[in-house]
Amino acid sequence: MRMSKFWSRTAIEANPYVPGEQPYEVDIVKLNTNENPYPPSPKALEAMKQMVNSDLRKYPTPTVNSLKNVIADRESVNYEQVFVGNGSDEVLAFAFQTFFEPNEAIKFPDITYSFYPVYAKLYKIPYQEVPLQEDFTIDVEGMKRSTGGVIFPNPNAPTGIALPIESIEEILQGNSNNVVIIDEAYVEFGAESAVQLVDYYPNLLITKTLSKSHALAGIRVGYAIGHVKLIEGIERVKNSFNSYTMDRISIKGAEAALRDEAYYANVLDQVVKTRSWVKESLKELGFLVLNSNANFVFVQPVGIEASVLYRMMKKEGIYLRYFNKPNLDSYIRITIGTNEEMEELVRKVERVLNQQIN
């Protein structure tokens, strides 16, 4: 990186996140960014088409109360306990800025969503990475007594392992003077949500996204649930940044999607079923397969280097996610696609393994 004399210290010290590739080719099996393999609800698509009209000349409502009400209904909270944003990445960025402070170290697991250290750098928040336990679960004891706050995903990424609600309560009680952010991007695929705890813990903020569970990564909608005063704080920061972070079409699409519970119950069920046999198939190939509750599996190949498998699968037209980082570089993250896609994956992995042996 060649710097510029015009960059601020923030820009110079930033360590931007690198998302998984979004190839333009259409004949690729994309198992690298945890997208849902099924289409969004037809009702959501219809609602968005209806919104494509001359009203787009006007700004959205900056408060987005209509969407907040739909979310409040779904989550059994008050709409004033809801914040909405342009994807949960944006919601998390605002939350870092609202609740974490320079000079007060926050805690997150050492193996986790790799955007957290990026936000911390951007906002100059020091952090302590708490090592996972030997079984790859989050160290509950280690997450207590933070100076500046706590953040972790549940299920964790990229392990996919979920923490039971009792452990979450322990972490909340062990950080009563600081905000604990639980990033539930993958919770709908089989973990227990901590939203049931918001009325008991004023230091609890939960973030969710429609990208994965609702097959709507393309319209960028995320939200947060928490105590009214936490939400008010994030609103203050958001309204100092951009009055209208959400567009009219995404708002309508999100509302219709969240209302179509029957459709998504079916989609989630299908992903969970596919995940189940994919885990078994990869174990049969000798891989170490962590017990994921998310829409991906995190596996350690045996008989082949993870980086080699990643490259060979890419040549075969299957994109997986490989993290070239300490602790992670012997693993591969595989998004759960359709049954057909996963059958192709297992078949091709098997073939590659056989070639390695011979």
Add this chain to the structure above:
Amino acid sequence: MRMSKFWSRTAIEANPYVPGEQPYEVDIVKLNTNENPYPPSPKALEAMKQMVNSDLRKYPTPTVNSLKNVIADRESVNYEQVFVGNGSDEVLAFAFQTFFEPNEAIKFPDITYSFYPVYAKLYKIPYQEVPLQEDFTIDVEGMKRSTGGVIFPNPNAPTGIALPIESIEEILQGNSNNVVIIDEAYVEFGAESAVQLVDYYPNLLITKTLSKSHALAGIRVGYAIGHVKLIEGIERVKNSFNSYTMDRISIKGAEAALRDEAYYANVLDQVVKTRSWVKESLKELGFLVLNSNANFVFVQPVGIEASVLYRMMKKEGIYLRYFNKPNLDSYIRITIGTNEEMEELVRKVERVLNQQIN
């Protein structure tokens, strides 16, 4: 405001922007948020409808090169000189964070877009407000020799008065060690763009929006043009905040809109024509009317308090923008609507003035 012990200093010290009202009622004449009264290009609407399909399950491309290429074509620059974001408010927020530094005061006019001091508070950037000259134009001499950088809109808001390109060059030359941001939100309505200068001034960043000129406030698209290294800097900050700030539908809509130059030439022409007679009509009523090159006029009513006129028009179903702030509180900002809307406005203002006199 009752604070929370969980808020960061940033959240506590924030002074959020308050945008113009977005009433839900449909029978209102909305002249308060500088929206375009005409619908977006039919080609843009069609492109967005086409994009509402099952591909929305996938993330957008984080680089958004397809849209950058369309903008580069239009502005006669390279696509690497283009940054795109979720409305120009977001683009400006990133630019503040990328180019301005705590402890180094930036300069902007004392009468200007009221979001600038909000960003400055959010990022802890000190600022010096340079008073406008007596004729309400920006004080070119006063904008030179900043410590930390410069930002101003051209045309200025809410005066609508444009600065000639020679004055902009003077300001650029007078700040060669700092970035000068020119916010051209309203430039398409009749001012000269400084994009022609980007290859000569590595310290020049220009921001634009599709909200007003392209009647697309509802889909949130803004962009910046500048030297490759300035764009690289903003990308670093953006990619530390949210990998995908723009959604798939907005990207497609923006591309189609920017390509439909014939449609928008006609729309802009119509707004300029309407502005011309509205200025004359309000002058005939005795109002002081600044010489706006934007899609609004900034007027000082005579024979009635600005705040009273604002309230009376609201009762009549016409929303205008009133700023209850020193220097601004004797003025009203009126967005240029359709001819019919503006005829109704002038008629109702006239009636209210007559009632005041009698």
